[in-house]
Amino acid sequence: xxxxxxxxxxxxxxxxxxxxxxxxxxxxxxxxxxxxxxxxxxxxxxxxxxxxxxxxxxxxxxxxxxxxxxxxxxxxxxxxxxxxxxxxxxxxxxxxxxxxxxxxxxxxxxxxxxxxxxxxxxxxxxxxxxxxxxxxxxxxxxxxxxxxxxxxxxxxxxxxxxxxxxxxxxxxxxxxxxxxxxxxxxxxxxxxxxxxxxxxxxxxxxxxxxxxxxxxxxxxxxxxxxxxxxxxxxxxxxxxxxxxxxxxxxxxxxxxxxxxxxxxxxxxxxxxxxxxxxxxxxxxxxxxxxxxxxxxxxxxxxxxxxxxxxxxxxxx
Amino acid sequence: xxxxxxxxxxxxxxxxxxxxxxxxxxxxxxxxxxxxxxxxxxxxxxxxxxxxxxxxxxxxxxxxxxxxxxxxxxxxxxxxxxxxxxxxxxxxxxxxxxxxxxxxxxxxxxxxxxxxxxxxxxxxxxxxxxxxxxxxxxxxxxxxxxxxxxxxxxxxxxxxxxxxxxxxxxxxxxxxxxxxxxxxxxxxxxxxxxxxxxxxxxxxxxxxxxxxxxxxxxxxxxxxxxxxxxxxxxxxxxxxxxxxxxxxxxxxxxxxxxxxxxxxxxxxxxxxxxxxxxxxxxxxxxxxx
Numbered sequence: 001x002x003x004x005x006x007x008x009x010x011x012x013x014x015x016x017x018x019x020x021x022x023x024x025x026x027x028x029x030x031x032x033x034x035x036x037x038x039x040x041x042x043x044x045x046x047x048x049x050x051x052x053x054x055x056x057x058x059x060x061x062x063x064x065x066x067x068x069x070x071x072x073x074x075x076x077x078x079x080x081x082x083x084x085x086x087x088x089x090x091x092x093x094x095x096x097x098x099x100x101x102x103x104x105x106x107x108x109x110x111x112x113x114x115x116x117x118x119x120x121x122x123x124x125x126x127x128x129x130x131x132x133x134x135x136x137x138x139x140x141x142x143x144x145x146x147x148x149x150x151x152x153x154x155x156x157x158x159x160x161x162x163x164x165x166x167x168x169x170x171x172x173x174x175x176x177x178x179x180x181x182x183x184x185x186x187x188x189x190x191x192x193x194x195x196x197x198x199x200x201x202x203x204x205x206x207x208x209x210x211x212x213x214x215x216x217x218x219x220x221x222x223x224x225x226x227x228x229x230x231x232x233x234x235x236x237x238x239x240x241x242x243x244x245x246x247x248x249x250x251x252x253x254x255x256x257x258x259x260x261x262x263x264x265x266x267x268x269x270x271x272x273x274x275x276x277x278x279x280x281x282x283x284x285x286x287x288x289x290x291x292x293x294x295x296x297x298x299x300x301x302x303x304x305x306x307x308x309x310x311x312x313x314x315x316x
Numbered sequence: 317x318x319x320x321x322x323x324x325x326x327x328x329x330x331x332x333x334x335x336x337x338x339x340x341x342x343x344x345x346x347x348x349x350x351x352x353x354x355x356x357x358x359x360x361x362x363x364x365x366x367x368x369x370x371x372x373x374x375x376x377x378x379x380x381x382x383x384x385x386x387x388x389x390x391x392x393x394x395x396x397x398x399x400x401x402x403x404x405x406x407x408x409x410x411x412x413x414x415x416x417x418x419x420x421x422x423x424x425x426x427x428x429x430x431x432x433x434x435x436x437x438x439x440x441x442x443x444x445x446x447x448x449x450x451x452x453x454x455x456x457x458x459x460x461x462x463x464x465x466x467x468x469x470x471x472x473x474x475x476x477x478x479x480x481x482x483x484x485x486x487x488x489x490x491x492x493x494x495x496x497x498x499x500x501x502x503x504x505x506x507x508x509x510x511x512x513x514x515x516x517x518x519x520x521x522x523x524x525x526x527x528x529x530x531x532x533x534x535x536x537x538x539x540x541x542x543x544x545x546x547x548x549x550x551x552x553x554x555x556x557x558x559x560x561x562x563x564x565x566x567x568x569x570x571x572x573x574x575x576x577x578x579x580x581x582x583x584x585x586x587x588x589x590x591x592x593x594x595x596x597x598x599x600x601x602x603x604x605x
Contacts, residue, residue: 015441016448023449024457031461038461142586144537146544146560147579150567154576158568165568250450254541258564269545272460280460284453292448 005303013296020288021074024281025067031277035059039277040083056080074285080278082271089282092267097286099168099263100252102175106183107190108245115191116237119198123206123233124225133195141192145251148185149258156181166260178261186255190244197240201233208232235306242298249291343595346588353585356403364397369552377571389574390563391552399581402554406582409470409548410535416474418528421481422520426512428482429489440486443479451476451538459547466549469542473535481527488523492516522603526596533589540582556582 031038036045039053054060058069073080079089122133143151157165169178205211206229214224253265260266264283271279356363365383375392378384386395424443428436451473458472459465492498493516501511517524542548543557551558559578567575 012444016445019445020448027457027461032463138590139583139587142533142583142590144541144579144582144586146541146557147583150560150564150572150575150579154567154572158570247450250452251541253452253456254545257545268456269547272456272547273464275460277460280457284457287450287453288448291450291453295447 006300009296009299013292016292017289020292021071021285022067024284024288025070027281028277029063038275042275043083079282079285082276082279084271084274084276084279089278092279093264093282093286096262096264096267099179099261100249100256100265103179103182103186103252103255103261103263104245104248106176106179107187107248110183110187111191111194111245112241114187115194115241116198118191119195119237120202122195123199123202130199133199137192137195139192141189141196143189145185145189145254146258148188149182149255152181152185153259168262182255182259182261185258186248186252190248193244194237194241198233198237201236202229205229205233235302238301238305239298242294242301246291246294246298249287249294342591346591349584349588350592353403353407353581353588356400357407360400360403364394364400366394366397368393368397368401368554371552377566377569377574379571379573386577387573389559390566395559395574395577398554398559399556399577402556402559402578403581405466405543405549405553406536406540406556407585409466409539410532412470413473413477413535413539414528414532416471417477417481417531418524420474421478422485422517422524424478424482425485425489426516426520428486429493430508430512430516439482443482446475446479449476451534452541455538455542456545456547459542464547464550466539466543469539469548473538473542477531477535481531484527485520485524488520489516492519522596522600526593526600529589529593529596533586533593536582536586536589 028035028038035057036050036053036059039057040049045053058066061069077090079093081087082089082092085092118133118137122130153165156162163181164178165181167178169175211224211228214228215221250265252263253269255261256263256266257269264287268280268283268287271277271283371391371393372388373392375388376390377388378392379387381387384394384396386399389395389398424439428439454476455469455472458468462468497515498511501515539548540555540557540560543555544561546561549555549558551562556578560575563571563575563578566572
């Protein structure tokens with residue numbers, strides 16, 4: 001049963017990616033004016049350049065033919081050429097991908113460690129700590145990444161001087177130091193959401209009958225928590241952590257811009273502003289792929305944690 | 317995207333911000349914040365004491381003085397006036413996103429639940445595919461193609477939010493559809509449209525409104541982010557997201573007030589909306605039992 005679920009999810013993934021790639025490709029045709037104007041960002045080009053663009057994008061071929069050529073190129077790692085930098089989009093992406101990947105992974109780590117950690121402590125120990133966690137997370141869940149960014153820069157870079165305010169840094173240790181404030185800015189609202197869901201589900205499981213029974217049977221508290229509370233609470237926690245971590249991939253653009261990091265998201269925004277559509281297409285495609293793949297991994301994890309899901313039935 | 321997951325799990329995304337113990341003070345404060353923000357969104361231009369777009373570089377970064385409660389921004393414009401006028405786009409944008417996504421999402425949910433079978437399968441898989449696009453990414457793509465500005469960003473966000481709305485409401489519509497009163501009306505010969513419009517949707521309204529309220533907070537954050545990135549509301553027009561981005565240099569130079577005040581406005585409204593949305597959810601749930 002399980003592998004059928006996996007196969008179905010993989011098929012869904014491929015269809016999603018195919019449709020997403022089509023939308024991203026067709027965007028050029030939705031743009032006002034002709035495709036040449038869209039691809040050149042409205043700049044006037046000499047006839048020779050127009051011919052090159054026509055050839056590269058097969059603009060004289062029928063629409064679906066053009067999509068096919070484009071997709072074929074994409075699958076071979078050829079994402080076209082940036083109209084502003086006159087370089088291969090793949091090369092431009094490759095030089096920036098690690099900043100974004102590092103930032104997202106760092107944030108994901110913070111969310112898992114602090115979000116779930118805070119939620120567990122608050123959920124298992126009612127009291128002052130619990131109440132304050134509830135209040136603090138209610139507020140921080142409402143803080144957008146760019147607001148968190150300016151506050152963190154103000155406090156930890158300008159006032160305390162512990163971390164640099166902008167830039168990537170050189171070398172691994174320096175890179176991590178430069179990514180610390182951005183990672184917290186990116187993580188903060190998701191971290192709060194994960195903490196709240198963790199707390200609520202641990203609390204909810206603790207009140208369930210089978211847990212009460214286990215306690216009354218004299219099973220040690222430690223064992224009850226591990227075997228009965230955490231095992232069941234893990235399902236909603238994994239789901240919400242997965243969903244929020246996947247969403248970081250897109251929000252990274254905001255944080256990279258705020259901290260002047262040389263990542264994919266910030267570059268996507270610059271390309272959108274200068275109407276460098278080949279770059280916009282390439283990065284969008286990559287981010288959408290990353291997003292659906294992370295979602296797929298979450299679904300898989302979910303089916304491991306909750307055997308009922310492997311039946312693959314669609315609940316109404 | 318998440319096909320194998322029962323529908324209820326999408327709920328944490330919208331509900332997680334919630335369950336602040338509903339003390340009187342928190343509720344009243346939220347109400348006051350929302351009323352003030354709405355008032356500013358409607359009457360902001362009349363309330364603003366100074367021209368929000370008139371730069372005067374000799375006044376740049378000057379702190380609060382008499383008559384200028386929040387001082388001046390990077391271009392020497394009155395910060396309070398910009399906040400008041402900026403409430404307009406900052407509140408109207410999310411409102412449009414919420415209306416478009418909730419109306420389309422509810423319609424799709426009701427159609428899917430009513431027709432079931434092939435129609436439901438088609439709608440559900442279509443929505444699953446839309447889940448592949450994170451809201452901000454779709455908005456950036458739209459502004460790259462159609463040009464920077466609020467309309468393109470708002471339409472793109474509406475499209476990205478629609479599947480979330482539809483997924484939660486589809487479950488509710490299914491529950492409602494299987495109620496005895498629906499069958500009774502059908503037997504009496506009432507048309508599907510009339511049952512849906514006059515009974516089914518009105519009965520789902522508490523849930524729809526609660527969902528819309530929580531969504532407003534998400535839309536406000538995402539639209540402000542788009543404006544912060546320079547792809548939404550265009551300067552010199554004031555908008556809370558724009559104000560943070562144009563005054564960000566002040567953070568490092570020791571003049572944090574202009575950027576921070578805009579940030580406080582956004583956070584305050586989002587918290588207030590979340591508190592209100594949580595209560596509406598509780599009421600909707602209580603009403604169902």
